[in-house]
Amino acid sequence: TVAIVLFTSDLRLHDHPPLHAALASSDEVVPLFVLDPGVEAAGFAAPNRRAFLADCLRDLDSGLRDRGGRLVVREGEVAEEVGRIVSETEAGVVHMAAGISGYAQRREERLREALSSVGCRLSVHDAVVTAVAPGSVVPSGAGRDHFAVFTPYFRRWSGEGLRSPFGAPRKVRVPEGPGSAALPSRAGTRGLSPGLAEGGETEGRRLFTAWRRDGLASYEDRHDDMAGDATSRLSPHLHFGTLSPTELVHRARATGGPGAEAFVRQVCWRDFHHQVLAARPAVSRSDYRPKQDRWRTGRAAEADTAAWKEGRTGYPVVDAAMRQLLHEGWMHNRGRLLTASFLAKTLYVDWRTGARHFLELLVDGDIANNQLNWQWVAGTGTDSRPNRVLNPVTQAKRYDPEGAYVRRWVPELAGIPGSAVHEPWKLPREERRRYDYPEPVVGLSDGLARFKEARGLD
Numbered sequence: 001t002v003a004i005v006l007f008t009s010d011l012r013l014h015d016h017p018p019l020h021a022a023l024a025s026s027d028e029v030v031p032l033f034v035l036d037p038g039v040e041a042a043g044f045a046a047p048n049r050r051a052f053l054a055d056c057l058r059d060l061d062s063g064l065r066d067r068g069g070r071l072v073v074r075e076g077e078v079a080e081e082v083g084r085i086v087s088e089t090e091a092g093v094v095h096m097a098a099g100i101s102g103y104a105q106r107r108e109e110r111l112r113e114a115l116s117s118v119g120c121r122l123s124v125h126d127a128v129v130t131a132v133a134p135g136s137v138v139p140s141g142a143g144r145d146h147f148a149v150f151t152p153y154f155r156r157w158s159g160e161g162l163r164s165p166f167g168a169p170r171k172v173r174v175p176e177g178p179g180s181a182a183l184p185s186r187a188g189t190r191g192l193s194p195g196l197a198e199g200g201e202t203e204g205r206r207l208f209t210a211w212r213r214d215g216l217a218s219y220e221d222r223h224d225d226m227a228g229d230a231t232s233r234l235s236p237h238l239h240f241g242t243l244s245p246t247e248l249v250h251r252a253r254a255t256g257g258p259g260a261e262a263f264v265r266q267v268c269w270r271d272f273h274h275q276v277l278a279a280r281p282a283v284s285r286s287d288y289r290p291k292q293d294r295w296r297t298g299r300a301a302e303a304d305t306a307a308w309k310e311g312r313t314g315y316p317v318v319d320a321a322m323r324q325l326l327h328e329g330w331m332h333n334r335g336r337l338l339t340a341s342f343l344a345k346t347l348y349v350d351w352r353t354g355a356r357h358f359l360e361l362l363v364d365g366d367i368a369n370n371q372l373n374w375q376w377v378a379g380t381g382t383d384s385r386p387n388r389v390l391n392p393v394t395q396a397k398r399y400d401p402e403g404a405y406v407r408r409w410v411p412e413l414a415g416i417p418g419s420a421v422h423e424p425w426k427l428p429r430e431e432r433r434r435y436d437y438p439e440p441v442v443g444l445s446d447g448l449a450r451f452k453e454a455r456g457l458d
């Protein structure tokens, strides 16, 4: 008997329930990845993620080859390609991870229809992409299909018994027939951020092992230290599924301590946003809690947005973070919070504009985490204090107290010592002139007044 394992956002061999189930019940398995032009057409295949994906597919193929198998890569519409392989191999079942976004849910539907017409079964596995499956913990009350508030979700999520992670298989027998397209390669991808991280399960596991040894214990104290760069940087691996969230939670809990607890809480934030998106796929575009926002548009707003994207707003910490994004395709969480707040609440530009820019660059760019964090910051999402505005100067002094993060990313200000780097406009005029750095695009009190007026706040 032959089974197909369709890989999507789960590009790993360890703790992979669909692969595990396929190997347990079939003699031969076709590990399949489909490069679907639909993803490209939806604007989701940004260069940084395409390059990271190429690394992941190469590593998956090499892991399968070590086990006697190989990865089959096809290009085309996913249901059609799977259908072709079903007829080539007479596979009786296709195993895959449950889809979360609207796109993934529709893909699952298309596959189900296409397969049922050829008498093949679709077996969908939960808790592959997330540790706890969306919809499996819900608040009490009729018709409630997801949690809208994080803290009660976290409480329930923490009480869920997670399955024990599966090891990687020893052997994978792949039938000879199905041919594969060439594996994509990072080398052929244009427009990459120069400091882009490397993808693949091997690299993800190496990173996690090193970070668990060196970073986890101090995570709680240091996760907001922008210059210290002390977070795990596992987000692209979680996005592409080269690491299993279930396995990370197990291993962090086994280590124990406040750092591990704080880390597990962040992984829960990821599950939280995924369960909101799974229940309300439209929030990828529309407000979760609609506000009467009349976002700024027109020339001035466009110029402000361009300055924000390029990292020349005149607010050093905002510019540093936006330049980190351009350079690495990744940004520190504190930077994401304060740059998003700056765009949506100080410049008062629609969060969708910012979310789109992030998705063009972020290697971990993820519909659930990106759109819902943007909404959280913009105050249209699940934040219980939707009108709080982060002051970039206060934030900078708190989370980059020595100014080292700013000097790293805004080298034209490297000559300003200590936290004075956060307010170059306060320097004596003569000294200020020495730095080729813009004046603030807007005064913070003007921005705040505009926001309050727009939202009808006192």
Ligand code: FAD
Residues within 6 Å of the ligand: 223, 231, 232, 233, 234, 235, 236, 238, 239, 263, 266, 267, 268, 269, 270, 271, 273, 331, 332, 333, 334, 336, 337, 340, 358, 362, 364, 365, 366, 367, 369, 370, 371, 373, 374, 377
């Ligand atoms: P760590 O601090 O080491 O956390 C461990 C893991 O927990 C992360 O890898 C991530 O998977 C998860 N996590 C941490 N914080 C959050 C959070 N707030 N929401 C959801 N999951 C979280 N994260 C993405 O993965 N993709 C995105 O597209 C994305 N866009 C964001 C946009 C904005 C405006 C904001 C404020 C946050 C966004 N985040 C996004 C969440 C968070 O900033 C990143 O997950 C984190 O910075 C990744 O770095 P890390 O792996 O070192 O995180």
